[in-house]
Amino acid sequence: MGILKTFALGGVHPEENKLSANAAIETLPPPKQAIVPLGQNLGAPSKPLVKKGDKVKVGQLIAEAGGFISTNIHSPVSGTVLKIDNVIDGTGFKRPGVVINVEGDEWDEGIDRSDEIVSDISLNPQEIVDRIKQAGLVGMGGATFPTYVKLMPPPGKTAEYLIINGVECEPYLTSDHRLMLEKSQEVIIGTRLLMKALKVEKAIIGIENNKQDAINHLSQLTKSIDGITVMALKVKYPQGGEKQLIKAAVNREVPSGKLPIEVGCVVQNVGTAFSVYEAVQKNKPLFERVVSVTGKDIKKPSNFMARVGTPIQQLLDAAEGVPENTGKIIGGGPMMGKAITSPEVPVVKGTSGILLMKKEESSRKTTGPCIRCSRCSTVCPMGLEPYLLTKASKLGKYDIAEKEMIMDCIECGSCQFTCPASIPLLDFLRLGKGKVGHIMRNRNKK
Amino acid sequence: MTMFTVSGSPHVHGNESTGKIMYGVVFAMVPAALVSVYYFGLDSIRVMLLSIVACMFFEWLIQKYLIKGPITLNDGSALVTGILLAFNVPTNLPGWIIIIGALVAIGMAKMSFGGLGKNIFNPALVARVFLLISFPVQMTSWPKPVPITEGFADVITGPTPLAIVKEGLDAGKSMSELQADLPAYTDYLIGQMGGSLGEVSAIALILGGLFMVWKKIITWEIPTSILVTVFVFSGILWLIDPAYNPDPFFHLITGGMMLGAIFMATDMVSSPMTRGGQLVYGFGIGLLTMLIRVWGAYPEGVSFAILLMNAATPLLNMGFKPRRFGAKPGIELNK
Amino acid sequence: MDNIIIIAVAALGGLGLVAAVVLYFIASKFKVIEDPKIDEVEEALPAANCGGCGSPGCRAFAEATVVSAKEKKSLDGLFCPVGGNDVMQIVGSILNLEVTTQAPLIAVIRCNGSHANTPAKVKYEGASSCAFAHALFAGEGGCQYSCLSEGDCVDACDFDAIHMNPETGLPVVNDKCTACGACVEACPRDIIELRKKGPKDRRIFVSCINQEKGGPAKKNCAVACIGCSKCEKECKFDAITITNFLAYIDFEKCTLCRKCVEVCPTNAIHEINFKPRKPRPEKAPGAVPRKPVPKVAQPDKPVTMETETETAVAEKVEKKESPDNGKA
Structure with missing residues (x-):
């Protein structure tokens, strides 16, 4: 196979723990009550279109985009709108959402529910983008950036490569892996749709070589398709980061503060490619997704196709319950996921996995003094100096933090993962990033 | 109901720790220590033990009674400093000079800057230079190496x-x-x-x-x-x-x-x-x-x-x- | 020999002379004419450089006062919160201006979500920074308006006036507070407000900023303001307004009559430094006086204080007579 490609700077190797890799995707029944938060994407929250007492069908538009960077939200269930009120989200904050009492499972007429694979692409690029926008697609990797925005390069910029992110470098998570195995046709058609929408000739599906079965399977299927290559990549975290993946796949570096389009690349997740297929070919908006439910003590590590708005508790029950010894619930993977305060919160478009940590894994180690070993700096995939930025942020020296490019931090957590003194580096980096970002926005306003 | 923990990502940690690094250094110093025991005999063990004990004692003393902070003896950093200090002095050095060296290394070069990680200079080296300038005669009379297999001969010094x-x-x-x-x-x-x-x-x-x-x-x-x-x-x-x-x-x-x-x-x-x-x-x-x-x-x-x-x-x-x-x-x- | 001395003296003297002339010309060329009053005013200021006045330091404030005195003939809008009225009077006398006295302010913590009142549902681990914790999650007790207990306000204080009470997990302000506003800025949840210090340090305020409806608010916290508007009806002076299910007492209008405190069903309204009121056994237990009777046992008083221990601790420390308690 030759030398596998990867990104150049930094990176770490956390234990992979892909416990649910062999669990086929199970479709979960709709919940009794769906809680659909209105802020499911990066950017502005959506504006509700329904009111209390309205009857809704599966796939019906219930909230429309509330700004340029915002998305439509469709009802994941059929039933009656109970209320539009503040609902609790994963962080414990109460934010607006639509609560729907589920009655039956009646789908919107426009949705093609057959299993038949539609492989002919009849739409033109603009129509594809419009469908994607209509369907409320967001990046399924976890960042939930509205997909259609990425498909509309700013004037004067053209894309050369479409890179499909099948890296799934987060430990534990397997939802993309399962999609590539079980929905491979759909993913490839989705890729072709994205290529057409972006008007690019070349697409690369990047997969880390710990998913050999997916690499083989997709290589087989793409053999006859011009322009799509499947690229096996060396396992290294955070290869799934957009900038790292571009570096690994086409050896280009996105300049600081710029978007991938600057180097002619657009990156989309495998999950997004699948949803693109469903949205464009099957007219099915984004209201369900694959969620890995995993953890070392969990009885049945699984991958579920779950509706948005399903309480996490229902997924945990389907995986045969929360083990006694659970100390932390994480939405997403262990490196970048967010700790969830209560299992009552719903699945949203960006939920790629639910990870239960054992009690003894949940607590952080005691922090010691920095011994200036520079490991944080060595593993930083962006070539930053986390120890310095942490100090600057702790002392409120935001000018230094800005000069040392704190805004380039991708919050991958490699620094904190590797720190021998267990210093909460990323906590302070996030804090500093927030403050510096605020300062910069204020400066731009003036 | 169990109380879940909330914290920022990452939620996993690699197995690195300060102690691991320090004990790695100690392990790396073992061959050199064995060679010194071979050539300089029991004196070498005496110097190393004394230096380690003195360094760790001063670290404990200062952390407990001067800084009044947590005691971090088991992170191994005082141990490393102790061995390095011993490595840097002749084996026939009187014990009291070694103890002064340990005090300088830990007290002056390390703790006065705020402890591990904050010192500007390498503590063991500060102590060595301090001793070299203060006790030039003792610090430059080097014992001739005699392999331990040839028995315990009287120590002869030479340049x-x-x-x-x-x-x-x-x-x-x-x-x-x-x-x-x-x-x-x-x-x-x-x-x-x-x-x-x-x-x-x-x-x-x-x-x-x-x-x-x-x-x-x-x-x-x-x-x-x-x-x-x-x-x-x-x-x-x-x-x-x-x-x-x-x-x-x-x-x-x-x-x-x-x-x-x-x-x-x-x-x-x-x-x-x-x-x-x-x-x-x-x-x-x-x-x-x-x-x-x-x-x-x-x-x-x-x-x-x-x-x-x-x-x-x-x-x-x-x-x-x-x-x-x-x-x-x-x-x-x-x- | 003599020659050498003469040459040396001449050379050095000449050098000195040349340097002096150069310096003189440079000094006169680059001379900055500054109002000597700026120095005088600066002298009178407390030199805390806290920025509480809005200027980036005492010198800048002194300049601002002198400019204002020259241009507007008044010191309106300029006030040194640290020095207070005394210092402003001195500044006024330097600049020959009348200075209107302002009521002294003090920082007030508008949250009573102590560990007992708002039981923790999750455990937070990470950087001891409220700003970070605020970005991460709602709070250990579940209330997204509550104090996060990580002490950003304590770090922000230059005057040693605010400390965390480890028992309650809430900050406590002592009378060193100069109302500079640093803690108000630092708090990511806007819990701290500068309020009128009040006569004899007496003040009444709503110790809650929860804008949720009564039910959800009460679910997380026993002493949350539920927006029932009983206090609003009780107040004869229009000092209390309810917005977003939250009562707010306007300290300019409040006459410290204490009626609202009695009617509050959740004990969200706090009164500080008042004398214990006469026992009123027929009242509901929610409206008992909040301040414990200092030391002297009063056996005739009904013991109906089980809900008040938490507030009592906080208030006792705030009490002026025992500032030592503040050094928690």
Whole structure:
């Protein structure tokens, strides 16, 4: 196979723990009550279109985009709108959402529910983008950036490569892996749709070589398709980061503060490619997704196709319950996921996995003094100096933090993962990033 | 109901810890310690034990009664300082001088800056230089190495090879005349020469160094750039006038060169953080060492050179930044 | 020999002379004419350089006062919160201006979500920074308006006036507070407000900023303001307004009559430094006086204080007579 490609700077190797890799995707029944938060994407929250007492069908538009960077939200269930009120989200904050009492499972007429694979692409690029926008697609990797925005390069910029992110470098998570195995046709058609929408000739599906079965399977299927290559990549975290993946796949570096389009690349997740297929070919908006439910003590590590708005508790029950010894619930993977305060919160478009940590894994180690070993700096995939930025942020020296490019931090957590003194580096980096970002926005306003 | 923990990502941690690093260093020092026991006998064990106990005692004392902070004896840093201090003194050094050295190392060079991670200078080296200046007679009377297999002979003191060369050259003798007084090169490598406890065996030190590079405790940049600089510098002098300059290998394997390059200069706390900075730092140490050895008053200059470059570390950290991602886009940018 | 001395003296003297002339010309060329009053005013200021006045330091404030005095003939809008009225009077006398006295302010913590009142549902681990914790999650007790207990306000204070009470997990302000506003800025949840210090340090305020409806608010916290508007009806002076299910007492209008405190069903309204009121056994237990009777046992008083221990601790420390308690 030759030398596998990867990104150049930094990176770490956390234990992979892909416990649910062999669990086929199970479709979960709709919940009794769906809680659909209105802020499911990066950017502005959506504006509700329904009111209390309205009857809704599966796939019906219930909230429309509330700004340029915002998305439509469709009802994941059929039933009656109970209320539009503040609902609790994963962080414990109460934010607006639509609560729907589920009655039956009646789908919107426009949705093609057959299993038949539609492989002919009849739409033109603009129509594809419009469908994607209509369907409320967001990046399924976890960042939930509205997909259609990425498909509309700013004037004067053209894309050369479409890179499909099948890296799934987060430990534990397997939802993309399962999609590539079980929905491979759909993913490839989705890729072709994205290529057409972006008007690019070349697409690369990047997969880390710990998913050999997916690499083989997709290589087989793409053999006859011009322009799509499947690229096996060396396992290294955070290869799934957009900038790292571009570096690994086409050896280009996105300049600081710029978007991938600057180097002619657009990156989309495998999950997004699948949803693109469903949205464009099957007219099915984004209201369900694959969620890995995993953890070392969990009885049945699984991958579920779950509706948005399903309480996490229902997924945990389907995986045969929360083990006694659970100390932390994480939405997403262990490196970048967010700790969830209560299992009552719903699945949203960006939920790629639910990870239960054992009690003894949940607590952080005691922090010691920095011994200036520079490991944080060595593993930083962006070539930053986390120890310095942490100090600057702790002392409120935001000018230094800005000069040392704190805004380039991708919050991958490699620094904190590797720190021998267990210093909460990323906590302070996030804090500093927030403050510096605020300062910069204020400066731009003036 | 169980209470869940909430914290920022990442939620997993690699298995690195300060203690692991420190005990790795200790492990890497074992070969050199064994060689010293072989050549200097029980005295070597006495010095090492005394130095370790004194360093750890002072660390505990200061943390408990002066700083009144948490006691972090088991992170191993005082242990490392203790062994390194022992490595840097002759084995016939009186116990009370070692204790003074430990106090200087821990109290003055480490704790007065705020403890582990905050010191500017390498504690063991500060102590060594302090002792060298305060007790020059005791610190420069080196016992002759006698293999332990030849029984416990009385300790005979003699000069180090560097001192022989320095004094000889100053007295106007040429290298060929001095050759008779010097040990053979194989002796240097395995450690049969006069010198401080841990510095004599180049092979043992290199073994330790390789272990540390393998375990990623140190980077290869610092030792390599020091040794290359010394080699090139002394090589030039040797090529100019081989009669009055020892050859480059002599400089590499005598005195504290190996110990300094592998164990002292690579101390994480007091060395630069980035590759570029580390290369310049190593170059500076090599250059200063050679300047002191060739034209200075002391026959040995590694400790002074390292301390001087320690002081330059913050500057190097400021000047040499890691390569930032995105600095070289790889293509002409979309305009 | 003499020659050398003469040459040396002449050379050095000449050098000195040349330097003096150069310096003189440079000094006169680059002379900055500054109002000497700026120095005088600066002298009178407390030199805390806290920025509480809005200027980036005492010198800048002194300049601002002198400019204002020259241009507007008044010191309106300029007030040194640290020095207070005394210092402003001195500043006024330097600048020959009348200075209107302002009521002294003090920082008030508008949250009573102590560990007992708002039981923790999750455990937070990470950087001890409220700003970070605020970005991460709602709070250990589940209330997204509550104090996060990580002490950003304590770090922000230059005057040693605010400390965390480890028992309650809430900050406590002592009388060193100069109302500079640093803690108000630092708090990511806007819990701290500068309020009128009040006569004899007496003040009444709503110790809650929860804008949720009564039910959800009460679910997380026993002493949350539920927006029942009983206090609003009780207040004869229009000092209390309810917005977003939250009562707010306007300290300019409040007459410290204490009627609202009695009617509050959740004990969200706090009164500080008042004398214990006469026992009123027929009242509901929610409206008992909140301040414990200092030391002297009063056996005739009904013991109906079980809900008040938490507030009592906080208030006791705030009490002026025992400032030592503040050094928690």
